[in-house]
Amino acid sequence: MKKIEIITRTFKLDEVKTALSGIGVKGMTVNEVKGFGRQGGHKEVYRGAEYQVDFVPKIKIDVVVEDDFASEVVAAATKAAQTGQVGDGKIFVSPVDEVVRIRTGETGEEAI
Amino acid sequence: MKKIEIITRTFKLDEVKTALSGIGVKGMTVNEVKGFGRQGGHKEVYRGAEYQVDFVPKIKIDVVVEDDFASEVVAAATKAAQTGQVGDGKIFVSPVDEVVRIRTGETGEEAI
Amino acid sequence: MKKIEIITRTFKLDEVKTALSGIGVKGMTVNEVKGFGRQGGHKEVYRGAEYQVDFVPKIKIDVVVEDDFASEVVAAATKAAQTGQVGDGKIFVSPVDEVVRIRTGETGEEAI
Amino acid sequence: MNFVDNAFILICAALVMFMTPGLALFYGGLVRSKNVLATIMQSFIMLGLVSVLWAICGYSLAFGTDIGGLIGGLDFVFLNGVGMDNAGSPAENLPHLTFMIFQCMFAVITPALISGAFAERMKFGGFMVFSALWLLLVYAPLCHWVWGGGWMGEMGALDFAGGAVVHMSSGAAALCCCILIGKRKGHGSTAFIPHNLPMTILGAGILWFGWFGFNAGSALAADGIAANAFVTTHMATAAAALSWLVAEWAHGGKATTLGAASGAVAGLVAITPAAGFVTPMWAIVIGFGAGFICYGGIMLKNKLGYDDALDVVGIHGLGGTFGALATGVFATIGAEGLIAGNAEQLWIQFVSVVATWGFSFVMTFIIFKAVDKTIGLKATDEEQDRGMDIAEHSETGYQW
């Protein structure tokens, strides 16, 4: 099985969720994160002193899926999250050895 | 080594922590996340307009352990987190190549 | 490619970021987490009742890099985050199969 | 000069002043966290901008010697002749300065109210210019018409504490602005859920508290009328908080905390023109009505689809209008409405409603267009995505 981590803009959450649901993803886990990258941050001012804030709010969506479903999920997420502007984010795919559904104790692809 | 990600109900944090400590886990890292799954979300109302909120607050507990300790950890976490109701969550196990303890620079199983 | 997860003290964020930027890391994703470990937590008091809070605020920095860049990143992060006191945190390195840059659809090392 | 009344009105002025930070929080809690400061700012800074303008010429335009029933003369510019005794004071019992500053607080909050309509997308620079012009070209004349010796007061329109001057005028301006500026990015597809409802409830609590100064203080004396206005204000507000909950419960199944707060504000608005003219039991009736009507108005907005972000039209526009008409119906104290057999009063109130909406809407339209063409008013989509706090003020509300 694969874990797909989608890091993208916060306001894209709904669109990505809908896209993934649409192709049959049944579950995902979302996290508010801060990203550092080419997009750059912004200036903040505090009583006349300027600070550069390098981190931009992003969301990270983790989805674990069967091996052969992974590329479809990646494609759907890419499509839904893309704006074409710097800062759209990344998708990371990594191996998962085992999945357990806590409620039932099921394991493997059954458990996803 | 293995990374075990336990995604479960927020109020189960203490029980899972105690269970894992009980079998000898020395460290873990916890995250507040939002989950989407079979459990479904809830309705919110804002001045007469209804919104469906699909995300439910969950916690994610990351534990990195030696390979042959992993299944015991998974079993203990499953037991502690189970309520039997939809929404109990998932456990994902994935490979870790290397671990470093920042304080000492130790690596590998020493560092866990 | 490798994912490097650096879990360390919150006030080390800037130093680690600067160190990694310094050796050429172009992007990273940061998360506020709570850590449980040897460092121990603290006592809280609420109207005369004492509670032990086991979790300490930490930050987790995720960086995905090319395979052969990984050890350099780990070394730089270790150096920047080290105070020598219990609670400095851990670095976990794990395999990543694929990376996609959402903006362009590029994949692999191009996309990092 | 009456020292009791002076003490009372000074304290009431302080209470009314406190409403503006209260409004800032009421509005601030309702927006998304990336816009909290910009929203708060658009209320808070009116304390700065409007007060100074009021001293320079706003007060004079509103309360200077009447010119043709339309506007005040320039006698009081730079607070010239506005002194520590009652010389020249429209309220003989009060030091002229006391009267002036009490009125100042009303002027401050009115443009702040409008800002709820275009929240989360208005640029700060343009907003300041818009508000300055609106104060001088809409608020000051209207205030003169009603309280400064102008035609509306002369006609006999009843407006105890600002149903027309404050609430209808800002409601009409809000409608105009939110149509002209257009929707927020994401409107219709994204849910704009309040980021901090406790902050909004706190704001509502402060508004309720301060409104006693607004309405009871409008008696301009610590007499029985003030007592009555105080009681009617409280009772209408209480009733409206309840009826909004009933409406919600009947409509959607759940009574909400925001509903209680919104209902309270609707009740405060509706009783404002009536406070000194009706009895407490009629105030309860007005309050009950206001909760239902303003709730209905917001349902309507959702149907019509314009993006009045924080429901200024539904609450202040509609609530103020209902209150003005209800005053024409239920007035029995120091004036006679329909139930006292004086149907004409209702007609007069109706005229004042139409005139206020018309005047405010048209003038707002002109001012908005002028500022939009010259300085620009709407933030870009990209700025809206980042949030107005960073885009306009280089600040963020919270760091956890």
Add this chain to the structure above:
Amino acid sequence: MNFVDNAFILICAALVMFMTPGLALFYGGLVRSKNVLATIMQSFIMLGLVSVLWAICGYSLAFGTDIGGLIGGLDFVFLNGVGMDNAGSPAENLPHLTFMIFQCMFAVITPALISGAFAERMKFGGFMVFSALWLLLVYAPLCHWVWGGGWMGEMGALDFAGGAVVHMSSGAAALCCCILIGKRKGHGSTAFIPHNLPMTILGAGILWFGWFGFNAGSALAADGIAANAFVTTHMATAAAALSWLVAEWAHGGKATTLGAASGAVAGLVAITPAAGFVTPMWAIVIGFGAGFICYGGIMLKNKLGYDDALDVVGIHGLGGTFGALATGVFATIGAEGLIAGNAEQLWIQFVSVVATWGFSFVMTFIIFKAVDKTIGLKATDEEQDRGMDIAEHSETGYQW
């Protein structure tokens, strides 16, 4: 009629009104974030519910013509005969409406106080019915007994601003409710840590501020007694904030911010019955005592194990009782207590304490059981897990 007193009491009434949103925040900050709105609501909406009931018949039951020392008659239902002058006013110097609305604010906050005991697990619908009944069946009679011409006042019990009427009555009701409703899910195993202490401190600040209206206003005139009540209120509160910190520091090693706020409220409660009767230095003594005693009461709760979520019994029940007895000891102004050689007063105070606790506890028991059987009062475990905000109001407090 005295215009100075009218001005003073109207402003005091506004201050007392502000205490209820203050209480909402004080309580709201102490619960977990998933219950913040439901908790706030149970205070805030009392402004709506109780005020309307007060106008309909609550005021009349409390202050109508005395019937057998037990309850007021129906003379003032629907505020009939409650007017802008002092005709029929229990306070001759005040417009009847002013007296009525000042009393209304006391009625509003009392059931709100109880809600702290069953926080985080009470359903909203049942809560509303419970509170309405409690107001009419417990608060109104008690208020009549003490201030409306009833037997307790006649007996000579001293209660300057509501030690019995407000604090003991709500404390006793709180004890009864939290036993009957049972514990929150997780009680004993989970730590229920406050989610937003700055909000609680803000609430405490507002309470302290508003309480000047509560206690000084209870002089019903802007005289030296009011000045004295103002000063005793402030000094007792200050002393109690300090002594709570000392208790904490001696007991656990750390002085906490919540301790300072809790001590302040304990001091405010304890001085309430005494405010106009004791001198400022005795007020400091009472305050010091209150901090220690209420802290001790909470320790006791932790031992006894009932789940009085926000310590209404420990602070209002115990603090009010201590204050009532202390009044019997230290009264020297306009009344004589033990130190003035009048031991009987202490006995009278003791009788009033027993009667208040007994009456409130028994009546609350009956009302609670009746509502619980018919409508249901406790949220399910599943609802408590999701949080009362979503379960009962379909809202969440914060979105970051």
Add this chain to the structure above:
Amino acid sequence: MNFVDNAFILICAALVMFMTPGLALFYGGLVRSKNVLATIMQSFIMLGLVSVLWAICGYSLAFGTDIGGLIGGLDFVFLNGVGMDNAGSPAENLPHLTFMIFQCMFAVITPALISGAFAERMKFGGFMVFSALWLLLVYAPLCHWVWGGGWMGEMGALDFAGGAVVHMSSGAAALCCCILIGKRKGHGSTAFIPHNLPMTILGAGILWFGWFGFNAGSALAADGIAANAFVTTHMATAAAALSWLVAEWAHGGKATTLGAASGAVAGLVAITPAAGFVTPMWAIVIGFGAGFICYGGIMLKNKLGYDDALDVVGIHGLGGTFGALATGVFATIGAEGLIAGNAEQLWIQFVSVVATWGFSFVMTFIIFKAVDKTIGLKATDEEQDRGMDIAEHSETGYQW
């Protein structure tokens, strides 16, 4: 005795009391979230500590029978002879207790102001001892000098509501403390960004509101002077909020919400010594000046590099000094300044400025050193890392 004035000053005292929780929030929002409670506490607990000390001997040291122009005698220790009538009251029109408690609120907020300078690194125990000593050894004498019959008032120094007594004294103490205690860990390398600006704005709103009691109440009567002080306070504050924004905008390109709040406080500070002596239009001038000057002062701090965490020196020290001198220039009501042809007044003001800064700085130095050597004042780096809330109070501000 005048009942109107009594009513007015009691309400004003309540308003001034409310400023201290307001300050707690103003400061609390500006620190990092791990220090929010400790920061709030250092203001809030002054309500406890200072009030009790004031009753015991502080009031007597300030207002007891003058001893050599330097300090008050012990006539009023334990509030001996401070009663419900005006016997012995420095203000004949007020009950002695009313005068005492109004002054008490000023004493409370002054040491609280200082705490902004050493925020995020001061230990609580030492802070309490430091503040107690500072109150008795710095505030009480200074208060006596200016208002209690001491040499500064006799010399003719004008300080309407506390430019010297409250703001310069705390500003000078702040400068001394922040140099002596040293910088926060991370100063210079880390950005210390406010964790909750809406909380700060709320605090500023409460301060503005309460300050009406501070300044208008300092007329000690509900007369035209009070009305004038009310108006000048509002206008200067409004102007300073605007001018701070202009300074920011000219300097860095963005007007900030914190700037509006900071400017408002700067204006409030600067008008404090002048409020009853200048006309509203000059107040606007003073306010405009204050915004620019205090903004400049903070720029200077950034250059000089001392760690005045929340800018007490820049705002209270500088603003108070500017206001004191401006009073010497613009006074025309009940006193004559430079523009009224009385250049000497400016010289007198100058002397009072130097004396206040000198006295407060030197005394603070001694007290700080003494407490630091015996009890210890600075938190360790490790404690600063964990946060003062956990280290000093075993609490955390928020749990989400």
